[in-house]
Amino acid sequence: MIADQFIELMHHEIDGANSPDASARLQAYLASNPEARRLYEELASMSNLLQEVKPVEPPAYLPHVIMNRLPASRYTSRSATNWLAGSREWLATNFSPKYAFAFAGGAMIGIVMYALLAHPALQSPSEDLSKLSGTMIQRETIENFKTIQTLEISGHGVSGKIDLKNTENIVAAELALDSAQPIEVTISFNEKHLGFKSLTMLDEAVSSEAILIPGAAQLTHAGRRRYAVVLMKKDPAAVMLEFKIVGAGEVLYEKSAVISP
Incomplete structure (x- = not known):
C-alpha cells in the first residue's frame, strides 16, 4: 500500500x-x-x-443544449420543498416569543412587497417568455404559438409535418416526424437575421442528441417524436428556413420556407 x-x-x-x-x-x-x-x-x-491534447473552445450554444436537457420541474419542486422544510425547522428550533413582533412585521412587509411587485401595472411590459432560454421556456409556450405555415412530409421512409410559428421576437419550427430507420434532420438558417436559441424535445419519455453548427441545427431521429427549434430574430426582415432530411445517404426530403416579418 x-x-x-x-x-x-x-x-x-x-x-x-x-x-x-x-x-x-x-x-x-x-x-x-x-x-x-x-x-x-x-x-x-x-x-x-x-x-498533447489541444484545448478546444466550447461552442457558444453549449449552455442552451445543457439547459434544455435539465428537467425544470425536478429542480423547481425540490427547491420549494427544501425552503419549506428549512422554514419549519427554524421555527421549531430557533424561534423565540420575544421575536414574535419582529417576525410578524417582516412577514407583513414581505406580503406588501409581493402584492406591489405582482401588480400588473408595475410589471415591465417589455419582458415576455420568448426572451427566456433553456428550461425557463415552458413547453406549452411553444406549442401554443400560432401556426402560420405547415409543411407536409410524406413518402421515402419518413412522414410527418413541420409547423412554422412566428412572433415579434422569435421564429419556431415544431417538427412531428415518423420514420422506421434512423434519419438525419438539418434545419438551416441565415445567422445574419436569426440566432439559435433552443432545441427542445417535446416528448419527455424519449431522448436524442443534437449537433449545432454555424447556421444550422442537426439531429438524429428514429421512431415517432416531436421537436421544437426556436430561433431569435435579429432584425424585422423576412427570414428563410431550410429543412433537409437524409437517410442511408439519400436525400428523403428537402424544402425551404420564407417567413414574413
Whole structure:
C-alpha cells in the first residue's frame, strides 16, 4: 500500500512543484518500492499524454443544449420543498416569543412587497417568455404559438409535418416526424437575421442528441417524436428556413420556407 503523502509527492513532482529535499525523498522511496514506481510512471505517462491534447473552445450554444436537457420541474419542486422544510425547522428550533413582533412585521412587509411587485401595472411590459432560454421556456409556450405555415412530409421512409410559428421576437419550427430507420434532420438558417436559441424535445419519455453548427441545427431521429427549434430574430426582415432530411445517404426530403416579418 502506498501512503497518501507519497502519492501527493508524486503529483507535485510531475507538476514540478517539489522542493529538492522532497524530490530526493520521493526518489529514495520509489527506488525501494516497485509498486510506487509503477504508479509514478503511469501518472507521468498520463500527464504527458494530456499535455498533447489541444484545448478546444466550447461552442457558444453549449449552455442552451445543457439547459434544455435539465428537467425544470425536478429542480423547481425540490427547491420549494427544501425552503419549506428549512422554514419549519427554524421555527421549531430557533424561534423565540420575544421575536414574535419582529417576525410578524417582516412577514407583513414581505406580503406588501409581493402584492406591489405582482401588480400588473408595475410589471415591465417589455419582458415576455420568448426572451427566456433553456428550461425557463415552458413547453406549452411553444406549442401554443400560432401556426402560420405547415409543411407536409410524406413518402421515402419518413412522414410527418413541420409547423412554422412566428412572433415579434422569435421564429419556431415544431417538427412531428415518423420514420422506421434512423434519419438525419438539418434545419438551416441565415445567422445574419436569426440566432439559435433552443432545441427542445417535446416528448419527455424519449431522448436524442443534437449537433449545432454555424447556421444550422442537426439531429438524429428514429421512431415517432416531436421537436421544437426556436430561433431569435435579429432584425424585422423576412427570414428563410431550410429543412433537409437524409437517410442511408439519400436525400428523403428537402424544402425551404420564407417567413414574413
